[in-house]
Amino acid sequence: MSLRADGLRVRLGGRFVVDGVDLAVTPGEVLGLVGPNGSGKTTLLRTLYRAVTPASGKVYIGQSSVDELPRRELARRLAASTQEPEHAASLTVTEVVEQGRVCHRGWLEAMRAEDSEAVESAIRAAGLAELRDRDVRTLSGGERQRVSIARALAVRPEVLVLDEPTNHLDLRHQLGVLGLLRELADEGLAVLLTLHDLRLAVSYCDRIAVLDEGNLVASGTPAEVLDERLLADVFGVRGCVRGSTLDIEGPV
Numbered sequence: 403m404s405l406r407a408d409g410l411r412v413r414l415g416g417r418f419v420v421d422g423v424d425l426a427v428t429p430g431e432v433l434g435l436v437g438p439n440g441s442g443k444t445t446l447l448r449t450l451y452r453a454v455t456p457a458s459g460k461v462y463i464g465q466s467s468v469d470e471l472p473r474r475e476l477a478r479r480l481a482a483s484t485q486e487p488e489h490a491a492s493l494t495v496t497e498v499v500e501q502g503r504v505c506h507r508g509w510l511e512a513m514r515a516e517d518s519e520a521v522e523s524a525i526r527a528a529g530l531a532e533l534r535d536r537d538v539r540t541l542s543g544g545e546r547q548r549v550s551i552a553r554a555l556a557v558r559p560e561v562l563v564l565d566e567p568t569n570h571l572d573l574r575h576q577l578g579v580l581g582l583l584r585e586l587a588d589e590g591l592a593v594l595l596t597l598h599d600l601r602l603a604v605s606y607c608d609r610i611a612v613l614d615e616g617n618l619v620a621s622g623t624p625a626e627v628l629d630e631r632l633l634a635d636v637f638g639v640r641g642c643v644r645g646s647t648l649d650i651e652g653p654v
């Protein structure tokens with residue numbers, strides 16, 4: 403199912419930090435949301451999965467408006483990997499990833515075979531097999547990041563939303579996670595992620611949407627969007643896209 407935002411405006415601290423955004427991501431597609439610090443990326447994502455209520459505008463999964471879907475159904479259809487605060491409780495990696503299945507069966511019901519299978523495959527996909535029994539509070543930032551991604555994968559959603567999934571990851575794991583998202587999209591998932599690294603966005607995203615001061619200033623293929631002028635005006639760098647790579651020469 404597609405995820406679509408129509409005319410989203412979000413007001414925080416007395417101003418619109420998301421200011422009239424239309425966005426859609428379709429099954430099979432990886433859409434990268436990019437923009438400078440404070441441009442509204444996280445707020446926009448949080449609005450999509452109903453952690454923030456917009457001042458106006460609507461978000462749809464398929465034909466259903468997310469604010470009319472029961473919470474549990476929304477959680478089954480749209481999974482998010484977020485920049486979360488530290489875990490407060492003592493839980494193992496496996497226990498955290500298992501939380502991704504709660505929306506399918508409820509807190510009090512036992513794990514079924516399909517739940518265990520989804521958890522196992524998410525743990526493997528995120529490269530967490532050797533860490534599965536570790537207390538999450540003892541993990542490094544990059545390891546915790548992969549636990550958050552694994553929990554979202556375990557949901558087996560229709561739409562996957564990830565806030566800076568490569569944050570804290572070493573280069574090998576950055577490429578591993580983005581390659582995995584690419585594969586999942588090729589299997590029919592709709593993937594929306596924020597990224598600061600424009601080079602990775604160019605290499606892995608089908609389309610890029612650029613947010614600047616709460617406004618969507620461009621969207622399209624990386625080559626269409628990241629022209630010299632936009633790179634200079636929005637990101638303050640000199641560069642251009644060549645094929646599927648981005649060459650950055652330096653600051654403007």
Ligand SMILES: Nc1ncnc2c1ncn2[C@@H]1O[C@H](COP(=O)(O)OP(=O)(O)OP(=O)(O)O)[C@@H](O)[C@H]1O
Nearest residue numbers: 414415416419437438439440441442443444445446
């Ligand atoms: N609860 C809040 N109250 C007031 N202002 C807020 C609140 N949350 C975020 N903001 C402001 O909204 C703007 C957008 O923040 P947001 O975190 O969405 O940006 P971002 O593009 O994700 O930034 P970054 O790239 O630095 O992570 C920022 O100017 C931020 O200071």
